[in-house]
Amino acid sequence: MPVYRSVVCPFCGCLCDDLEVTVEDNRIVKVRNGCAISTSKFLHHHENRVEKPLIDGESATLEEAVKEAAEILKSARRPLIYGLSSTECGAIAKAIELAELIGGVIDNTASVCHGPTILALQTLGESKCTLGTVRNRADLIIYWGCNPLEAHLRHLTRYSAMARGLYTSGGRKDRYVVAVDVRETRMKRVADLFVKVKPGGDYELLSALRAVVRGYGLDVDEVSGVPRDVILELAERMKKSRFGAIFFGLGLTQSEGRHMNIEAAIGLVADLNHHTKFVLIPMRGHYNVAGANTVTTWQTGYPYAVDFSRGYPRYNPGEYTAVDLLSRGEADAALIIASDPVAHLPYKAARRLAEIPTIVLDPKRSMTSMIGRVVIPTAAAGIEAEGTAYRMDGIPIRLKKLMEPPEGVLPDAEILSLIIEEVMG
Amino acid sequence: MMELRLKPKVSGLSIPLEAEVISPDVVAGKTLREVEELRVYHGNRVETLSEYFEVEGEVAPNPEEQLIIVEGDVSWVKYIGAEMTAGKVIVKGDAGMHLGSRMTGGEIIVEGSVGDWAGAEMAGGLIRIRGDAGDLLGAAYRGSPEGMRGGCIFVEGSAGYETGTGMRRGLIVIGGDAAPFTGAHMNGGVIFILGRAAKRLGAQMKGNGSLIICLGEVEELLPTFVYDTTYTPTFMRIYLKTLSEKLGIKRAEEYIGRAFRRYRGDRAVGGDGEILVVERG
Amino acid sequence: MNLIIKGGYVYDPINGVNGERMDIYIKDGKIVEELPEHEAKVIDASGMVVMPGGVDLHSHIAGSKINLGRLLRPEDHRKDPVPRTRVTRAGVGYSCPSTYIAGYRYAQMGYTTVMEPAMPPLGARHVHEELNDTPIVDKSAYPLFGNNYFVLKYVREGDLEMLKAFIAWLMRATRGYAIKIVNPGGVESWKWGKNVEGLDDTVEGFDVTPRQIITSLARANEELGLPHTIHLHCNNLGVPGNYQTTIETMRAVEDIKPKEGRETTIHIVHCQFNALAGDSWATLRSGAPEIAKYVNSHRHVTLDLGQVIFTDTTTMTGDGPWQFRLYNLTGNKWINSDVEMEAGAGVVPYTFRKKNPVNAIQWAIGLELALLIYDPWRVYMTTDHPNGGPFTFYPKVIAWLMSRKARTETMLEIHKAAMRKTTLADIYREYDFYEIAITTRAAPAKVLGLREKGHLGPGADGDVAIYDIDPTEWRPSMYREVEKAFSRAKYTIKGGEIIVVDGEVVSTPLGKTYWVDVEIPEDLEGELMKDLEEGFRNYYTISLDNYPVEDAYLPIQRPVKVVGWR
Amino acid sequence: MEITVTLITGRTAEQGVGKEIGKLSERYQRSVNYILLNPGDAERIGVGEGEAVEVSTLHGSTRVWCKLSEDIEAGMAFIPLGPWANRLFDPETHGTGIPSVKGVEAKIRKAEGEPPTLEELLRELKG
């Protein structure tokens, strides 16, 4: 009964790599160290699978499905390749090659989560570090618009508030913890200070903090519902900390202001570096969304929203991003890899996917696979296939293959290679 | 000016056409036949201008004398007049994204509305939009620290998010309402808003003479802008006269002699740009 | 395919061939003594320059740092989009080229070997993934040691054996090639927002000094007998007056005995940035003459230029505190990235301007170093891509080195400080093709210990660059011709395969990856692993098991075996 | 009776668990087809725990089950990310690629029928 140690969890951007997974008869029977979601992922990975390739809902052979997919992509004028944040880097690289070949647009799910973070970075840069640096050094940790208790379940214990490290042997008691959110989440119980900000008011609050850190006064009583005294005190605490870290999530990127919220946060952190050491780290959601950005960047220069229609890469979020291409009715074919946009994109965009020929590569049945013209089952990366994934802080880790995929099911990268071959003819 | 007319053969393409060739610089000096053969991009296909437009009229020997009239709605055409240096383009309907982006001279008149990124990173010339503008009007492309570096954009209707982001020089006049983050990262340049200005005006504005003038209502200013005074600065008369005389905005003259509230910021970036808001009443 | 390159003027300094007309034979990817003509494809190189493929020992082409640069600068990419062709992939160029384009562009210039000089061990997989997407060239990467927790710990404890074991282990774990040190101690201090200011400062949190780190690593390097010396980015980079730190650093390793077969014990990287004299930006002048004087009288030092090019580029280095300083000097956008227990990095876009006095002086310093150091075997042409400028400007640097006229013309266009605050105007030396071959291929290959690179003797890799320029007719006044010829090789041959014809890439094989394989004595390894396990458990965020780079990341690998302990 | 609230969406751990079992699983559907309301607000529109509410914004409407929680303050509401929530959002991204899905103004009232099932949503989508 093989027990795999140091298994990497392919769920969220934490990429915890200390799991122990027991496999019996090509079935996972036990998971140790995993969080609830992780455990669910390993234990249920065999459920709700796409069993056979499908064309228009009818089962087909892999060859037929690949051929059909290639035909769709070849005849499209504005094909979109989307998803990629829940697969390994080899598949991402192949998807880019395919996009280039068919003169299509390639986008990954970063465009609807931390795309704004990247836009802000491209304007201002960022001061960041790996999670271990926070673990070892941070005496002030701020969670802003993110809730690790719901989305990154082991973050607090492994990497941040509770973790013990080189200069933080006391763990939680060596740190001051702040949570900022629009509603009182469970983080309130974790934090020493909970700051409730008016929905859509983060930009103002961050700006005010910046001004105060720069030494200006604040001649208003409150900003976005936060009293002046709290702002002044928080700014002071930030300046006085020895190593400060801000983790932020979709509460900043998806709310009013989007990338400008992140710019304000980046700017605040940059300014704080004149007083002490301060970093900012986005809480990346899907386990390899960082990898999708990373690979796309080294191959094309751009992290997402890349258009190859003119033979060379072009980049413009808002123009070449999936939501926009779909909701404007521009995409005339789509290849969705390891993602479920029908469940998560705004209805108008989801609807477009149902209108056009959509190819879906996914281990599991999803809303997108239910509307797909061509559906090809794939091996689950990190369980049935190996490959690289990049943690939320950019650390590359090798996903393990713990067992064989179902009969005839191939990893994403191999299926994409077959489609590429078919397209090249 | 010699007039070249482009009549759209299709309407409302869902995949937009990229036609930076609709520019006096490209057209001038060519024969009509050569103009018809100009390359346009439709999705991943390369096609010719004549597949989408009937081309008639006259071609001028140089761009200065070239007028191009696009007769109809071309909201599905991107990059009209992009990088043009001289001459004139009139669009008798809506136009798509990137209209007049990076242009350095000449004039574009759009009788309808335009898509996003119109006049992005432009350095000279005049763009008049009778309808509304999309987002990022006259803005910097992503990653670039410099947006509009010169020229004038006049939108008679409203303008979208992040208008004039990273602006360094030139003038943007918004006849209608301005969406949030108008004038973000401004570092020089002037923006007039005649309608309602949404919040986060001038966010992260630096200084260097950056100026936003609000003649209409202002939703809210950032807490990092500091109110200085209410006064009637002389210089305002010059801008208002320019709006009236050069852009034909007669109602601008009504504001001559009016008092303005002066705010400086954005303190979040240590900036000393200005927002002047007309005093009500 | 076998090849005969006929009738070219061959420059093969390692074998003492200086412009002789001779034929080069390649069989099964290797240079051989001779081949019958009917068994080979013949390339007519008459009237052309034939050199070994270029070897770049310091160019940031792969890994998290350059990729952050790419991420940061869409505006840079928009200047230089590269469409796909039948054989090549699409991408972008300029200062942060995408991986494919970097490979193509090196090959187009006749380069066939490129070393990524700064690999944070935790990001080693990333480096190798990018190297695998960098076609054509052979390559390797240097892991960062100078601020590594275990290094600092063993240096503090004075335990050279454990330090050696750790080096050996980390080389294998990261599949690295040489010991890279960046601002020793300074990067660790930067994790508290601080820096070190001299060789004898104490590193924040550790009771060690930069001097101890450098000398310990140099000693360990030589005792282990690694192929390359330590590869050092000195303290105080970019600080006026830092040439003294640089000389002090070189002096600090004077008495370390080099390994057998090598005379040198230290390589100073992008020395231009560390050759500043004066005590402020206002009084800045060149410290190159002092450095050259030292290097000319000591055999143990090599260095590369980090030549400045007047263009918009992207600076990136493992020297976090310096990048913060540069951010404050320029107000440009800034990335800082600290890597737990090991390293850090920073990225700041920068434009070297002709009319900026500091930039003008920097430009002159690079060339002064190349021209004032007599021995071309110990000074190598680089731009520290992309810090001083993109590597695609190498042909321009070659033109400056070969032509005083080229230098004078540039000097007349730039700020007068270049003339007043440096000695460049008084230097008449001009490199010839032989010296160019030394500084761009033979010497870097030699100092890297790559025996099959940098020469055209039998047994060498079949890596050849053929440039369409006739050296017998060339005069220094014709520098534009040399720039053109070196920009687009007539032919580039890699491992016996024709890769570039007339400056265009015609084939894109994957190159091999070098790494240094040192066996560790078992008992020592056991002791080391115990230490590592504890360190990883307590301070790292990935487990020791998942740390070493797997073979999957090295599709074509060339481990260089080193007998570290006798 | 109808109230206007500020609508927030987001991930939950339960949604993560459900999603990994399968998008078509009962547990997943249950993890995303509800709205979290302050009991006071719920009372004002006359709905109780487990009853259906109609949520509408400028861009669309959906029906979901009502869950009550003191953790959510009056005037705010939360729906987990998913196929029910995505009916409510403006696809316009304003040049960023990301639609606004947090802090949207929404009207809430007691629903006539039950929330649609996933299958019903799919059927509607396919048109």
Added chain:
Amino acid sequence: MEMMRVNGVEVEDTFAEAFRMWGCRVIITAKNQKWADTAAMEMTGFATSVIMCDCEAGIERRLSEDETPDGRPGTAVIVFAHSKKTLIEPLVRRIGQCVLTCPTTAVYNGIPEEEADAMLDIGKRLRFFGDGYQVKMRLGDGWLRRRRFWRIPVMEGEFLIEEMLGAKKGVGGGNFIIMGVDEDSTLEAAERAVEAIHRVPGVITPFPGGLCRSGSKVGSRYPFLRASTNTPFCPAIKHTYPESQVPEGVNSIIEVVINGLDEASVRRAMAEGIRAAVEVEGVRRISAVNFGGKLGKYQIYLRDCLGGEAS
């Protein structure tokens, strides 16, 4: 000396000897004409002759609201000095002390760049009065004529000045003299002349009320004085001064001095002035001052000025 006659008055066939001077036109506007004039008068005070003043300046004319850049009433001032270089300091000082200080005023360039021979960075120098709080105002980059202004905070509000003021190579020292039977008639003729001259654009009369009663001649018997009154034309000593040039019957002489932005304007102004002067009874003769052509670049003959009118 030959004579011509205009309206019956003798006009000597001689010339006014004029010099090359650089002139700069400054437009001062204010809330109303009163304050524009006040600033203009302060600014042009003590600026009659470079013999002892730093410049020669005068009010050219008033400007109506539709003639000024900001739509307020204005006053045009022209300042002359020997060279481009020596023009700068007086402008900076006079605008700085007389206009910047004067309530409600603003300063604009009065010679557009295409007509100017040089642009002087007067506003750019004056901006330092803002002590770092000055604001640069830009107009027209890439679509209209590029103009720059500085906004300088002052206690009353804000002072606006254009960054660059245009200067031209002009003409100084255009003149004629009116010789009359008595003080009354001579003064009246001179007043009328000045009034007429001010209808000509581009010229000023820098002396008090446009008139110089002393005249001047180069040098004096005192080593410390480089010019003295024009003794040959002083009626009071007409018989005791050895080389007196005062005609018989003339008992009062007044010189009208004209500086202009170009020779043609000066010529026209002289003509208009003479024509007006000769209308007055009691005027006996019109002449002009020169130094035999040794000093000035320009010799403006009265005959040429008056064209066909003289006979």
